[in-house]
Amino acid sequence: MSRTCLAIILAAGDSTRMKSSMSKVLHPVAGLPMIAHVMKAVAASGVTDTAIVVGRDADAVTKAASQGGLNVTPFLQKERLGTGHAVLTAREAIERGYDDILVAYGDAPLITEAPLKAARAALAEGNDLAVIGFHTASPTGYGRLLVEAGELVAIREEKDASEDERRITRCNSGLMAIDGRKALDLLSRIGNSNAKGEYYLTDLVEIARSLGGRAVAVDAPESELAGCNNRAELAIIERLWQERRRHDIMVSGVTMIAPETVFLAHDTVIGQDVVIEPNVVFGPGVTVESGAIIHAFSHLEGAYVASGATVGPFARLRPGANLAEGSKVGNFCEVKKAEIGKGAKINHLTYIGDAFIGAETNIGAGTITCNYDGVNKHETHIGAHAFIGSNTALVAPVSVGDGAIVGSGSVITQDVPADALALGRARQEVKPERAPVIRERNLALKAAKKDNKR
Ligand code: UD1
Numbered sequence: 411m412s413r414t415c416l417a418i419i420l421a422a423g424d425s426t427r428m429k430s431s432m433s434k435v436l437h438p439v440a441g442l443p444m445i446a447h448v449m450k451a452v453a454a455s456g457v458t459d460t461a462i463v464v465g466r467d468a469d470a471v472t473k474a475a476s477q478g479g480l481n482v483t484p485f486l487q488k489e490r491l492g493t494g495h496a497v498l499t500a501r502e503a504i505e506r507g508y509d510d511i512l513v514a515y516g517d518a519p520l521i522t523e524a525p526l527k528a529a530r531a532a533l534a535e536g537n538d539l540a541v542i543g544f545h546t547a548s549p550t551g552y553g554r555l556l557v558e559a560g561e562l563v564a565i566r567e568e569k570d571a572s573e574d575e576r577r578i579t580r581c582n583s584g585l586m587a588i589d590g591r592k593a594l595d596l597l598s599r600i601g602n603s604n605a606k607g608e609y610y611l612t613d614l615v616e617i618a619r620s621l622g623g624r625a626v627a628v629d630a631p632e633s634e635l636a637g638c639n640n641r642a643e644l645a646i647i648e649r650l651w652q653e654r655r656r657h658d659i660m661v662s663g664v665t666m667i668a669p670e671t672v673f674l675a676h677d678t679v680i681g682q683d684v685v686i687e688p689n690v691v692f693g694p695g696v697t698v699e700s701g702a703i704i705h706a707f708s709h710l711e712g713a714y715v716a717s718g719a720t721v722g723p724f725a726r727l728r729p730g731a732n733l734a735e736g737s738k739v740g741n742f743c744e745v746k747k748a749e750i751g752k753g754a755k756i757n758h759l760t761y762i763g764d765a766f767i768g769a770e771t772n773i774g775a776g777t778i779t780c781n782y783d784g785v786n787k788h789e790t791h792i793g794a795h796a797f798i799g800s801n802t803a804l805v806a807p808v809s810v811g812d813g814a815i816v817g818s819g820s821v822i823t824q825d826v827p828a829d830a831l832a833l834g835r836a837r838q839e840v841k842p843e844r845a846p847v848i849r850e851r852n853l854a855l856k857a858a859k860k861d862n863k864r
């Protein structure tokens with residue numbers, strides 16, 4: 411498509427119904443602000459330039475919208491006078507002259523590039539206006555599409571609709587493509603004599619037709635067009651997003667035993683033949699390579715899991731956890747900012763943070779890297795083929811060489827050379843026949859207490 415296109419994203423709403431201290435478009439879906447999801451789709455659809463109409467939290471909204479690398483020009487809508495007024499706020503951008511103007515809403519994050527392209531394709535066919543519509547069982551609140559003989563003749567807002575019109579179930583998604591050469595003229599003719607006293611963008615349909623132009627409606631699935639007005643709708647959008655992404659991931663070769671209990675982030679990458687057991691949560695920034703297993707009840711965030719590695723059950727991988735091939739992080743283990751070498755095993759009840767662990771090393775149950783001194787973080791280096799006995803405290807900064815063994819229960823405060831045995835614990839004492847003496851003493855104490863009570 412060689413036609414130029416300006417995308418205008420409306421995000422100036424007050425978000426009153428969200429009852430929130432921040433703009434609705436900043437609320438995350440799969441860990442990414444809604445507006446950034448919209449921008450991803452806009453970028454994928456191949457537009458020339460992007461403008462965003464902002465009101466509340468203008469700076470934060472512009473920043474979130476720029477995340478995907480798009481060059482976004484913000485326009486501040488000082489008063490919220492309606493969607494038609496909002497689009498005209500970007501007048502300066504429209505005046506630069508484009509073949510297509512594409513309008514989308516910042517609060518409809520399920521959008522994909524397909525309907526955006528479909529709307530523009532309708533302009534390329536010679537229409538002045540293309541509106542993306544959808545069929546729904548619950549049309550209340552949406553503008554209704556009035557279609558006659560294949561042409562869109564009007565969009566009627568709920569509040570202005572007649573009884574008959576309200577029965578129409580084909581609705582306006584808000585997504586619209588406008589002939590860029592006519593857009594300014596059409597937009598400046600919008601008035602505000604309607605039930606809400608707002609400048610309705612939807613009036614463009616009748617305006618374009620009154621000037622001899624042609625408008626069409628192009629349908630897209632409701633699941634891509636749902637908008638968010640309150641937290642209940644936010645949860646529905648999150649569910650729809652999760653369902654879609656789980657489906658895509660399963661179809662790409664990933665096994666999920668109970669997909670409805672697995673939560674993915676916007677950027678989760680999972681390779682073929684990975685198995686994900688029930689109740690696993692992926693925060694942002696996780697990559698799992700082919701053949702790895704994520705056991706039940708694990709929580710991963712900012713982590714890399716190489717081929718054939720095993721995580722969980724009940725494991726927590728925090729940012730910077732980097733598991734090499736065939737390594738294992740087992741139950742009730744937490745790993746943060748640490749390289750876990752090939753085939754290394756951290757099987758039970760352990761905290762590994764700010765650490766390097768060599769290949770094939772075994773970390774015993776209850777081992778803790780004491781990485782924080784209350785002010786600074788320090789590193790622990792452990793070589794390859796080492797063995798750290800259960801319940802060891804490694805007081806960082808400290809290192810343990812290749813092939814070294816640390817005895818169980820040690821507090822390691824000094825470096826351990828390769829192949830050394832380190833013991834950092836009190837020597838055991840054994841006192842023969844001493845137990846009965848202690849037992850007698852304790853029984854006498856108990857009897858004395860009873861006597862006192864009487
Ligand atoms: C709008 C449409 C309706 C459609 C529905 C789909 C109009 C008149 N109506 O209604 O046909 O079915 O969306 O969800 O267009 N905004 C601004 N500035 C404003 C007003 C709105 O930036 O002055 C932004 C909002 O932040 C939001 C979007 O425009 O992202 C839609 O506004 P909203 O008030 O939610 O429109 P609806 O009444 O839902």
Ligand code: CA
Pocket residue numbers: 637638639
């Ligand atoms: Ca709305």
